[in-house]
Amino acid sequence: MPKDTFLNLSEEKKKRIFDAAVQEFSERRFSDASINQIVKNAGIPKGSFYQYFEDKEDIYLYLAEEMSKDIHIMIEPFNPNDSFFESVIQRAKGTIKVGKTRPEYAKIGALTVIDNSEFILQLLRSSNRQYIEIIERDKQRGLIKPEIDSEVVIKMLYIYVFNEYLYSGFDETRYLKKVENAVQIIKQGIAVRQD
Amino acid sequence: MPKDTFLNLSEEKKKRIFDAAVQEFSERRFSDASINQIVKNAGIPKGSFYQYFEDKEDIYLYLAEEMSKDIHIMIEPFNPNDSFFESVIQRAKGTIKVGKTRPEYAKIGALTVIDNSEFILQLLRSSNRQYIEIIERDKQRGLIKPEIDSEVVIKMLYIYVFNEYLYSGFDETRYLKKVENAVQIIKQGIAVRQD
DNA sequence: TGACAATATGACCTGGTGGTCATATTATAA
DNA sequence: TTATAATATGACCACCAGGTCATATTGTCA
Numbered sequence: 001m002p003k004d005t006f007l008n009l010s011e012e013k014k015k016r017i018f019d020a021a022v023q024e025f026s027e028r029r030f031s032d033a034s035i036n037q038i039v040k041n042a043g044i045p046k047g048s049f050y051q052y053f054e055d056k057e058d059i060y061l062y063l064a065e066e067m068s069k070d071i072h073i074m075i076e077p078f079n080p081n082d083s084f085f086e087s088v089i090q091r092a093k094g095t096i097k098v099g100k101t102r103p104e105y106a107k108i109g110a111l112t113v114i115d116n117s118e119f120i121l122q123l124l125r126s127s128n129r130q131y132i133e134i135i136e137r138d139k140q141r142g143l144i145k146p147e148i149d150s151e152v153v154i155k156m157l158y159i160y161v162f163n164e165y166l167y168s169g170f171d172e173t174r175y176l177k178k179v180e181n182a183v184q185i186i187k188q189g190i191a192v193r194q195d
Numbered sequence: 196m197p198k199d200t201f202l203n204l205s206e207e208k209k210k211r212i213f214d215a216a217v218q219e220f221s222e223r224r225f226s227d228a229s230i231n232q233i234v235k236n237a238g239i240p241k242g243s244f245y246q247y248f249e250d251k252e253d254i255y256l257y258l259a260e261e262m263s264k265d266i267h268i269m270i271e272p273f274n275p276n277d278s279f280f281e282s283v284i285q286r287a288k289g290t291i292k293v294g295k296t297r298p299e300y301a302k303i304g305a306l307t308v309i310d311n312s313e314f315i316l317q318l319l320r321s322s323n324r325q326y327i328e329i330i331e332r333d334k335q336r337g338l339i340k341p342e343i344d345s346e347v348v349i350k351m352l353y354i355y356v357f358n359e360y361l362y363s364g365f366d367e368t369r370y371l372k373k374v375e376n377a378v379q380i381i382k383q384g385i386a387v388r389q390d
Numbered sequence: 391t392g393a394c395a396a397t398a399t400g401a402c403c404t405g406g407t408g409g410t411c412a413t414a415t416t417a418t419a420a
Numbered sequence: 421t422t423a424t425a426a427t428a429t430g431a432c433c434a435c436c437a438g439g440t441c442a443t444a445t446t447g448t449c450a
Contacts, residue, residue, distance in 0.1 A: 005427070029311075035408065045429045050409070085386075116309050116361070148385045149376045152355070156377060159358065160351045166311070181344045182351060189384030190343045191280075200397070230438065240399045245439070 002062050006052035017042045017052070021063050026104035029115040030060060057119055064123070067105050074098055078130070084138045085183050087131075092161060092179040096172050099165075110166040113159050128154050157186060197257050201247035212237045212247070216258050221299035224310040225255060252314055259318070262300050269293055273325070279333045280378050282326075287356060287374040291367050294360075305361040308354050323349050352381060 006014070020041030024033050035056055039049050053059045075094035078087050099106035112120050135150040160182050168175040201209070215236030219228050230251055234244050248254045270289035273282050294301035307315055330345040355377050363370035 008427095034406080036406080046409085046431095047411080047429050048427085051427070051429095055408080114309050114311050142387055144385050145387055148380065149373070152373055152376045153380060153385060155358065156351045156355045156380070159354050160347070163350065163354065178344070178347055181347045185343065185348060185351070185381060185384070187384050187386045189380070189382050190339050190348060191382045192337055192340055203397095229436080231436075241401095241439085242399050242441080243397085246397070246399095250438080 002053055002058065003051065009052075013044075017044065018063065018066060021059050022067075022104045022108070025060065025063065025111070026107040029111045030056070030120050031115050031117045060119075063108075067102075067108070070102065071098055071105065074101065078134065083141075083143050084131070084134045085187050087134055088157060088161070088183050089176075089180060092176060095161075095165060096176065099172070106165060110162045113162040114166070124158075128158060131158070153186060157182060197248055197253065198246065204247070208239075212239065213258065213261060216254050217262075217299045217303070220255065220258065220306070221302040224306045225251070225315050226310050226312045255314075258303075262297075262303070265297065266293055266300065269296065273329065278336075278338050279326070279329045280382050282329055283352060283356070283378050284371075284375060287371060290356075290360060291371065294367070301360060305357045308357040309361070319353075323353060326353070348381060352377060 006017075009017075017038075020038050020043075023041055024038045028034070033056065035049060036046070038059070039046050053062070071094075075097055079090070082090060095106050095109070112124055115121075131154045132150050135144060135148070135153060138144040139146045139148070139150075161179055164178045164182075165175055168178065201212075204212075212233075215233050215238075218236055219233045223229070228251065230244060231241070233254070234241050244254075248257070266289075270292055274285070277285060290301050290304070307319055310316075326349045327345050330339060330343070330348060333339040334341045334343070334345075356374055359373045359377075360370055363373065
C-alpha cells in the first residue's frame with residue numbers, strides 16, 4: 001500500500017508516477033525493473049519515491065490494483081455458462097482488446113510468466129486459482145474428465161498463452177490462432193483416435 | 196569459442212573454471228549470472244577471464260558443449276521407435292537421471308526456459324527443432340493428427356516440463372508424475388468424449 | 391645469459407542498482 | 421507572525437555489473 005503522502009498527491013502527479021511505473025514494468029520483468037528508471041520517467045526525485053512507497057513491491061501492487069480497475073471496465077468477467085475452453089479463449093480475446101488500448105498492461109501481464117521471483121510467483125498462483133475453479137466446475141458438469149490434474153492444465157496453458165503473447169508481438173490474428181490451437185490440443189489431444 | 200590461452204591451460208585449472216561456471220549458471224539464469232561470481236568461485240583474477248573467454252556468451256557455449264558430452268554418456272539418445280509421447284517421458288527420465296549425478300546440469304536446463312534474452316531464445320529454438328522433427332515423423336506414421344501445430348505442442352510441453360522441474364525441486368516421483376500427466380493431456384485431451 | 395613473446399594480475403573505469411538522510415521548502419495552526 | 425509539522429529534494433552510500441589496461445611474471449628459444 002502506498003503511503004498517505006502519495007495518496008494525498010494531486011491526481012496529475014499520481015498519474016504521472018503511475019504512468020512512469022507502467023512504462024517501466026511493461027519493458028522489464030518485475031525483477032529487472034528499476035526504481036531509478038521509474039523516478040526518471042516520472043520526473044520526481046529519488047527521495048520522493050521512498051516518501052510515497054515502501055519499495056518496488058509496494059508500487060507494483062498499487063499498479064496491479066489500478067490496472068485491474070481499468071481492465072474490468074474494458075473486458076467482461078467470465079461468463080459462468082462458458083466452458084473452461086471458451087473462458088480461456090474469451091480471456092485471450094480480452095487480452096487483445098486490452099492490448100489495443102493499453103498495450104503496456106498486456107505486456108506487464110505477459111512479463112509475469114517469465115519472472116521467477118517469489119513475489120511474482122505468489123501473485124501468479126493466486127491469479128491461477130480462478131481458472132482451477134472453472135476446471136473443477138466443468139468436471140462436475142461432465143465436460144472435463146474428472147481424473148485430470150487441473151494444476152498441470154492451467155500451468156501449461158497459462159504459461160503458453162502469455163508466452164505466445166510476448167513473442168507474437170502485434171500480430172493479433174496469429175496470437176488468437178495459436179491460443180485456439182493450444183486450447184484445442186488441451187481439449188481433444190493430439191493423438192489419432194484408434195477406434 | 197574459448198581462446199587458445201584457455202585451451203592451453205592445465206586440465207585442473209580448466210576444470211576449476213568449468214565447475215565455477217556450472218555453479219553460477221545453475222543458480223542464476225544466463226541473464227542474471229555474474230562473471231564476477233564465476234571468477235570468484237574459480238579463484239582466478241578478473242583479467243584472466245577475459246584472457247580466456249570473449250564474454251559471458253562465450254563461456255556459456257563452452258559449458259553447453261562440455262555438458263552435452265557429459266550428458267550423452269549418461270542418457271541414451273532418442274529411440275526412433277518411440278512415439279513422441281514416449282520420447283518426452285524418456286527425456287524427463289533422463290533429466291532425473293542427470294539430476295541425480297549432476298543436479299546443476301538439470302538446473303541449468305530448467306533455467307533456460309525462464310530466460311528471455313535473445314541469446315537463450317535462439318538456443319532454445321534450436322534445441323526444440325529435434326522434437327518438431329519427431330512430431331512430424333509421428334504425423335506421417337499416423338500417430339498424431341496431421342493438422343496439429345507442432346510448434347504449439349512443443350512450446351507448451353517444453354516450457355511446462357522444465358518449469359515443473361524447477362519447482363518440483365528434489366521430488367522426482369512428483370515430477371515424473373506431473374510430466375506423465377502433461378503428456379497424457381496433450382495426447383488425449385481433457386474433454387469428456389461425447390460418443 | 392639475454393631478448394622477446396605469452397600469460398597473469400588486480401586496480402581501475404563507467405555505469406548501474408536499492409536505499410538513506412541532512413537540509414530546504416511548504417503548509418498548517420496558534 | 422511564528423512555531424511546528426509535513427513534505428520535497430538530490431547528494432551520497434555501499435555494492436554490484438561488465439570490461440580494460442599498464443605492469444609484473446613466466447616461458448621459450450638463440
